[in-house]
Structure formats: structure tokens, C-alpha cells
Amino acid sequence: MIEINNLSKSYGINKIFENESITLTNSCIYALVGVNGIGKSTFLNSIIQPSTLDKGSVKIDDIPSTDFTAKYHYAFVPDTKDMFLNLTGKEYLQFVSELYNQKEKFDELLAIYIPKLKLENSLEQTISSYSLGMKQKIYLAGAFMSNAQNIILDEPFNAIDPESTSIIKKILFDLKDTGKMILFSVHNLDLVSNFCDKIIFIDNRHSIFECNNPQNFDVLEKIFFDKCVIKK
Numbered sequence: 001m002i003e004i005n006n007l008s009k010s011y012g013i014n015k016i017f018e019n020e021s022i023t024l025t026n027s028c029i030y031a032l033v034g035v036n037g038i039g040k041s042t043f044l045n046s047i048i049q050p051s052t053l054d055k056g057s058v059k060i061d062d063i064p065s066t067d068f069t070a071k072y073h074y075a076f077v078p079d080t081k082d083m084f085l086n087l088t089g090k091e092y093l094q095f096v097s098e099l100y101n102q103k104e105k106f107d108e109l110l111a112i113y114i115p116k117l118k119l120e121n122s123l124e125q126t127i128s129s130y131s132l133g134m135k136q137k138i139y140l141a142g143a144f145m146s147n148a149q150n151i152i153l154d155e156p157f158n159a160i161d162p163e164s165t166s167i168i169k170k171i172l173f174d175l176k177d178t179g180k181m182i183l184f185s186v187h188n189l190d191l192v193s194n195f196c197d198k199i200i201f202i203d204n205r206h207s208i209f210e211c212n213n214p215q216n217f218d219v220l221e222k223i224f225f226d227k228c229v230i231k232k
């Protein structure tokens with residue numbers, strides 16, 4: 001569970017958020033939606049980097065995000081694909097496993113996620129040699145294998161083919177069923193119209209509002225055009 005209270009954030013004179021509050025509950029998949037440059041990554045970074053907040057507070061599983069132990073309660077995959085390039089895929093996953101104290105379950109989780117993500121033949125290669133989609137999948141595998149309660153993903157479906165998209169959605173569903181909170185940002189409404197439980201919109205005035213997923217692309221698109229698109 002993640003509670004965000006009175007979040008305010010500006011970059012110089014560019015005000016992104018002012019006094020925004022929202023609570024993200026367990027056993028729920030949230031998609032974060034808004035036009036380019038409105039503040040989706042800024043919102044995600046506000047959760048994981050408390051020092052970047054101008055004002056407000058974040059609690060992760062009731063622990064203030066400023067407390068170091070809060071870090072063990074979430075796994076975050078940023079939108080950059082250039083992390084840990086000199087490690088092999090397996091070394092990266094071992095590193096994440098140790099970080100999150102999941103060493104004992106490493107082999108079991110590896111056997112679950114790696115075949116699903118079709119990374120069996122790449123584990124011994126360095127991440128630098130991976131394609132964009134393979135990099136994305138190894139970072140996602142790390143998040144899944146961390147067993148963190150809250151999974152936060154910036155554009156997880158970028159560079160992912162339709163087959164793997166479907167597999168990753170199924171994995172997220174399964175993780176939700178074990179009680180996890182999942183939050184991800186997305187540009188493509190098609191991807192979420194029949195997938196997540198709730199949509200968090202950042203509207204054209206940088207206000208955050210949440211709604212149940214209407215499970216209908218046309219309805220979702222109408223909300224997006226009415227509320228999120230910046231009118232000239």
C-alpha cells in the first residue's frame with residue numbers, strides 16, 4: 001500500500017503537482033495515464049525518491065518513504081534501459097535477490113519467471129548485449145523476483161512484443177492475486193482498457209484523479225480526451 005499526501009513538485013517555475021493526495025491499495029493494479037510531459041515519471045519518482053519532493057509525504061506499507069527500510073517494500077523499474085549493463089542477466093537477478101533477501105527462493109523464482117519471459121538462452125550473456133525488449137524483460141524479472149509488496153513500473157510494455165505483453169499481464173494478474181500493489185505508467189490506452197483495475201489520470205491541469213477501469217476502450221478514450229488532453 002502506498003499513501004501519498006499533499007504532494008507538491010515543481011521544476012523551477014514549471015509547477016507539476018500541487019497538494020495532490022492518493023492512496024494505492026493492495027491487491028490492485030493501477031495504470032497511470034496522462035499526456036506526454038504531464039508528470040507521470042515525476043509522480044513515480046516522488047514515491048521512490050523522497051528527496052525530490054518539494055512538499056508532502058509518502059508512506060509505503062505505513063513506513064515513511066524517507067526511512068531507508070521503506071526501500072525493501074517496493075521494486076521499481078525505471079524507463080531507462082541502461083542499467084547494470086556489465087552484469088549478465090543471471091548476475092543481475094542474483095544481485096536483486098540478495099538485495100531483497102530472496103536468496104533462498106532464487107532458483108525457484110528463476111524457474112518460474114525466466115521461461116515465461118523467454119530469457120533462458122540469454123541469462124549468461126551481459127545485459128549490454130541484450131535487445132531493448134530483452135533488457136526490459138530482465139529488469140521486470142528482477143522486480144517480480146524481488147517479492148516486494150509494491151511493484152512500480154515506468155512504461156513496462158515499451159519495446160515488448162504482443163506475446164510477451166500478454167505473458168507480463170498474466171504475471172501482474174497473478175502477483176495482484178497474491179496481494180501485491182502494482183502501479184505502472186502507460187501511453188497506450190489499448191493496453192489497459194481490459195486489463196488493470198483502476199486508472200490514475202493526471203489531467204490537463206496536473207490534478208490526479210482515480211477511477212475504476214471502465215473496461216471499455218471508447219469510454220477510456222473519451223475520459224482521456226475530455227480531461228487529459230491540453231486544450232489550446
Ligand SMILES: Nc1ncnc2c1ncn2[C@@H]1O[C@H](COP(=O)(O)OP(=O)(O)OP(=O)(O)O)[C@@H](O)[C@H]1O
Nearest residue numbers: 011014016034035036037038039040041042043187
Ligand atoms: N529533471 C528535470 N528538470 C527539469 N524539468 C524536468 C525534469 N524532469 C522532468 N521535467 C519536466 O517535468 C514535466 C513532467 O515530466 P515527466 O517526465 O514526469 O512527464 P511524463 O508524463 O512522464 O512524460 P512522457 O509521457 O513524455 O514520458 C515535463 O515538462 C518535463 O520537461
